[in-house]
Amino acid sequence: MSIDILQLCPVMPALEADLAKRYSVHRWFEMKDQPGFLKSHADKIRGVVTGGHIGIPMELAAQLPKLEIISINGVGYDKIDLNEARKRGYRVANTPDVLTADVADLALGLIIALARQLVLADNHVRAGNWPKGELGLGHRVTGRRYGIFGLGRIGQAIATRLQAFDGKISYSGRRKLDVPYTFYPDINELAANCDVLVIAAAASAETKHVVNTDVLKALGPNGSLINIARGSLVDEAALIAALQGGSISGAGLDVFEDEPRVPEALIGMKNVVVSPHIASATHETRRAMADLVLANLEAQFSGKPLPAAVV
Numbered sequence: 001m002s003i004d005i006l007q008l009c010p011v012m013p014a015l016e017a018d019l020a021k022r023y024s025v026h027r028w029f030e031m032k033d034q035p036g037f038l039k040s041h042a043d044k045i046r047g048v049v050t051g052g053h054i055g056i057p058m059e060l061a062a063q064l065p066k067l068e069i070i071s072i073n074g075v076g077y078d079k080i081d082l083n084e085a086r087k088r089g090y091r092v093a094n095t096p097d098v099l100t101a102d103v104a105d106l107a108l109g110l111i112i113a114l115a116r117q118l119v120l121a122d123n124h125v126r127a128g129n130w131p132k133g134e135l136g137l138g139h140r141v142t143g144r145r146y147g148i149f150g151l152g153r154i155g156q157a158i159a160t161r162l163q164a165f166d167g168k169i170s171y172s173g174r175r176k177l178d179v180p181y182t183f184y185p186d187i188n189e190l191a192a193n194c195d196v197l198v199i200a201a202a203a204s205a206e207t208k209h210v211v212n213t214d215v216l217k218a219l220g221p222n223g224s225l226i227n228i229a230r231g232s233l234v235d236e237a238a239l240i241a242a243l244q245g246g247s248i249s250g251a252g253l254d255v256f257e258d259e260p261r262v263p264e265a266l267i268g269m270k271n272v273v274v275s276p277h278i279a280s281a282t283h284e285t286r287r288a289m290a291d292l293v294l295a296n297l298e299a300q301f302s303g304k305p306l307p308a309a310v311v
Contacts, residue, residue: 003301004041006064008050011073015290019049022294038063047071047297052094053259053277055079061088069300071293074280075099076230077310078203085311092310093296097153098288099280104157106279107198107228110252111146113273114224115139115196120270142166147194149187149210150201150229151177158198170194173201187211191218196226203230211235216242224250228279231256240265243272254279 005023010016019025026045031037045064050056052074058081061067070080072094085092113119117138124135143166148155151171159169159181170182172190177183184190187210191197197219201207211225211234219225225248227234236257242248243266250271256262259277266272280286295307 003046004044005047005049005297006045008048008056009054011049011051011293012286012290014287015073015293018290018294023047023297025049047300049073049293049297052076052079058084061085061090069093069297069306071296071300072310073289073293076203078230078232080310082311091300091306093300093306093308094310095289095292096308098292099285100153100157102282102285103154103200103228103279104161106254106275107154107158107200107226108161110226110228110254110273110275111196111198112141114226114250114252114271115141115144119273144168144195145170145193146196146198147171147184147190148181148198148200149173149190149233150199151179151181152200152202154228155198155200158200188215188218191215191223192220194219195222196224199225199227199229199233201229201233203232208232209235209238211239213238213242216247219248221246221249223248224252226252228254231259236263236266243269 002024005019005025006028007025008028010029026037026041028034042063043065046066046068048056048067048070050070050072052072053076056070061084067090069091075094075096077092077094080092082092115138117135121135124130146162146167146169148159148169148171151173155171162169170184170190170193172184172187184193199211216238239251240263243251252273254275255277262274266274280289292308299306
């Protein structure tokens with residue numbers, strides 16, 4: 001008897017195909033009559049596949065009485081009520097580790113692109129402006145002071161890469177770790193002591209808008225912000241005001257508060273580099289993520305320990 005799975009968002013075609021081979025998949029995001037589906041199928045759904053940026057609405061989870069597992073195609077789980085999951089006894093799993101390298105790589109890419117004006121340089125050449133004059137000077141990447149907020153798997157991978165650039169690395173987080181970097185217990189103090197502030201912490205209620213006006217002021221007019229974590233960690237209105245007023249020098253952003261909508265003010269700034277939440281978007285990593293999504297589902301339905309359990 002086939003197991004019914006509710007898929008809440010699009011995933012890579014290869015994962016779509018693998019899910020279809022193993023399960024009866026119902027694509028929630030394409031349904032025209034979602035209430036009607038729930039009326040006829042809610043008591044059949046045993047698993048949910050979703051993205052970290054979507055999670056599952058509490059009201060939807062509450063209507064799935066046979067739910068056993070939510071398998072996240074990503075690392076973030078801030079949009080899932082874990083207390084409710086524990087209360088009702090369904091599992092939550094994600095895909096950690098497999099995307100660490102790619103996310104760290106993109107952080108370095110944003111740092112370099114912003115400091116060396118790569119986007120502006122590309123536009124300068126393509127527009128035929130090179131013969132008309134020089135672009136202007138950028139900033140050195142090597143030897144700068146880098147502050148990392150959130151020194152977990154991804155934060156440490158970023159730090160390792162920055163060491164190759166002779167970066168002077170500091171960090172802030174929940175606790176001091178056994179690492180050769182300077183620890184600041186407060187993000188304001190971290191921002192005041194770095195040239196580039198990299199946001200790599202998990203999204204939660206306590207980290208919402210942790211990068212606010214005060215932090216940006218502490219970062220200063222020569223400092224820049226890089227965010228490869230979640231858009232909710234940065235107060236976007238405060239960031240726009242800081243960029244417009246010269247409180248900081250620039251920003252490199254892969255994530256935003258209301259994706260896929262990006263404020264026009266950010267798009268129009270030459271001192272901002274933006275990308276569409278692509279930190280894990282490589283063929284290699286997305287395949288590894290897909291394999292782990294499948295492995296989490298298979299383990300649950302066969303009574304085995306989950307490879308990547310959150311709860």
